[in-house]
Amino acid sequence: MGRWEPNARERLQQAALELYSERGFEQTTVAEIAKRAGLTERTFFRHFADKREVLFAGSETLHALFVSTAAAAPQSAAPIDAIAAALDAVASVFQDRHAHSRRRQTVIVANAELRERELIKLASLSAALADTLRQRGVPEPAASVAAEAGIAVFKVAFERWVGETDGRDLGFFIRESLDELKGVASGN
Structure with missing residues (x-):
């Protein structure tokens, strides 16, 4: 196991997701993740604080994109339109990540600790x-x-x-859900 292996972070994330899907989050150890990735536990801890954080890596990037896009919306934009611009920008991040997102969501939904972490992430974003x-x-x-x-x-x-099988992208569902919200708010 080389100390400076290329793509170590991505390999660890992939190995963790595979193991969590196969064995469950609770039953998977950091040692097993590192071994599956062909790396050491020490390398794991250089990239992640714990095995939970493997699933939430990238949250900071998403957070920054949400905030910067909403902040950059035209000053004349209504609050919900600034938020809609941010939602559109975030949807593009998930392009070509449907299978990964579906698998990750399945792991999160199966574990109360991970569901709680996801809710905390969303509350912080809000x-x-x-x-x-x-x-x-x-x-x-x-x-x-x-x-x-x-x-x-x-x-x-x-x-x-993530439950979609027809190939529609996240942006489609965001626009549809946003339209539903606007309809509910206007009484239609």
Whole structure:
């Protein structure tokens, strides 16, 4: 096992997802993940704090994309439109990642600790979006309501997308869910 193996992080993520799918999250050890990836446990811990974080790597990138896109929306954009722009940008990140996302979601749904971690991630994202909207001059409670609604749209759309078998992309489900939200809000 070489110390400076190329693509170590990606190999560890792939090995972990395979093992979690095969054996379950609880039954899989860091040693097994490292071995499957052809790396050492020490290398694992250079990249991840624990075996849970393997599934949540990249959250910071998603968080930054959500916030920066909402912040960059035209100042004239309504709060929900700034959030919609962020949702569109995030959908592009998941292009060509359907199988991986579906597998990851299956592992998360099967474990209460991972579901809790996912909810914490979404709550943190909502708070950051609300803060971004406030910085754009959106008052409370409108900033928090728009941010929470945007995360609800993302969550519903993502869950529908990972269950999808027709090849429609995440953006389709985001737009559809956003239209549903606007319909509910307008009483249609």
